[in-house]
C-alpha cells in the first residue's frame with residue numbers, strides 16, 4: 245500500500261481529464277491521473293476517431309456508386325474490412341503509450357486501475373491511496389443497462405469498432421447516432437441484412453425531424469430496415485443454428501397495438517445503440533458526499549460539485565447541460581482547470597451552440613435550437629426550410645440525391661437560433677453556423693461574408 249499527496253487527482257484520461265490535468269500540472273500543481281482502461285479515453289480509442297476512419301472508407305465507396313455514369317465506371321470498389329480495421333488500429337494502437345509518455349513528460353503521475361473514493365478527497369486505486377486537495381471526475385459515459393433477458397449476447401460500440409469482419413445480419417437496438425452511423429457502415433461494407441429497431445416514434449431525436457425523415461429515406465435506400473415503435477424484449481441464441489446466431493423478440497411500443505411478444509428478427513450480431521449514461525456508479529460518490537443523478541455529477545455553473553466543493557466534474561460524467569460530445573468535454577476540461585487554478589470565475593457559455601453530427605453518408609448536422617423547442621420558448625422566428633436541395637450544384641456535383649436544410653432566424657433581431665443540414669457538406673457548413681451563433685453574428689452579417697466558391701460554405705448565403 246502506498247500513500248501519496250497531490251494537489252489534484254484526475255479520474256479518467258479522455259479529453260476532459262487530459263486537458264485539465266495538463267493545465268494544472270503546467271501551473272506547478274502536483275497532479276495524478278487514473279484510468280482503468282488504456283490511456284486516451286473514448287473519443288480517441290473507442291469513439292469519434294476510430295469511427296471516422298471507418299467512415300472514410302464508406303465515403304469512398306458511396307461516392308464511387310454515386311458517380312457511376314457521371315464519369316466513373318469502376319463498379320467493383322468494395323470495403324476490405326480487415327484492411328480497414330488494420331488501418332484504424334494504426335490510429336488507436338500507438339495512442340495509450342504516447343498519452344502516458346505525454347503525462348510523464350508533463351510531470352503528471354499516471355495510475356492504472358479503477359478508482360473510487362474512500363473519503364471526501366481520498367481516492368483508492370489498486371493498492372494506492374491518493375489524498376488530494378481537489379479531485380476532478382472525468383470518467384465519461386458507458387452504455388446504459390438494457391435490463392432484458394439475453395443482454396449478455398448484445399455487443400457494445402467498443403466491440404463493433406474492433407470487428408475484424410462484418411457479420412451478414414446485424415440488428416441495432418436504438419435509433420441514436422451510433423446506430424445510424426454503424427448501420428450505414430455495415431451496409432456499405434456488404435452486410436446483407438441491417439436493421440435498426442427503435443422504441444420511439446422518432447429516431448435521432450436531437451435532430452430536426454424533417455431532416456431525419458430525409459436521412460431515413462437515404463438509410464432505407466441503402467437496404468437498411470428501420471423499425472419504429474418497436475421494443476426489443478429479449479435476445480436468445482438460436483438453437484436451430486447451433487447457437488451461432490440470435491433470435492430477437494420484439495413487441496410494438498405504440499399504445500394502439502396489442503404489445504404481444506413475437507420473434508421479430510434473426511441476426512448474427514445484436515448491437516447496443518440505445519444510449520449511454522454517465523460512468524459514475526462505481527466511484528463510491530456517496531462516501532465523498534458527491535451528489536449525482538441520471539445525468540452525472542451534479543455541478544454548479546463552475547463545474548464544481550454542489551455538495552463537495554473539493555470535487556469538480558467535466559465531460560460526459562458531469563450534469564453540465566452540455567451535450568455528451570467531445571467538444572463539450574474539451575471545453576469543460578478547460579473551464580474546470582481554470583476554476584481549480586484561479587478560483588471559481590469561469591462558466592460555460594456556449595450559447596447552446598455545440599454542433600453535433602451524425603456521420604452517415606451524407607452526414608446530418610445540427611446546432612442551436614430545434615424548431616419545436618424554439619416554438620415552445622415563445623420565440624418569434626422565420627424558418628428557411630428547403631426539403632430538397634439535391635438540385636443544388638454542390639449536391640449534384642457529387643451525385644447526392646438526398647440533401648436539405650432548415651435555418652431558424654429570430655424575426656426581431658435576425659439572430660440565428662438554429663441550423664440543421666443534411667447533405668454532402670453538412671459537417672463543415674454546420675461549423676460556420678456554430679461560429680455565427682457562438683459569436684452572435686446575425687443572419688444579415690453572415691450573408692455578407694465572402695466565402696470561396698464553389699464550396700460548401702458558399703451555399704450558406706442561400707440558406708439565410
Ligand SMILES: Cc1cc2nc3c(=O)[nH]c(=O)nc-3n(C[C@H](O)[C@H](O)[C@H](O)COP(=O)(O)OP(=O)(O)OC[C@H]3O[C@@H](n4cnc5c(N)ncnc54)[C@H](O)[C@@H]3O)c2cc1C
Nearest residue numbers: 256258259260285286287291359383384559560568569570
Ligand atoms: C461510438 C462512439 C462514437 C462517438 N462519436 C462522437 C463524435 O463523432 N463526435 C463527438 O463529439 N463525440 C462522439 N462520441 C462521444 C465522445 O466520445 C464523448 O463525449 C467524449 O469522449 C467524452 O469525453 P470524456 O473526457 O468526458 O470521457 P471519456 O473519453 O469517456 O474518458 C473517461 C475515461 O474514464 C475512465 N474511467 C471511468 N471510470 C473510471 C474509474 N472509476 N477509474 C478510473 N478510470 C475510469 C474510462 O476508462 C475512460 O477512459 C462518441 C462516443 C461513442 C461511444
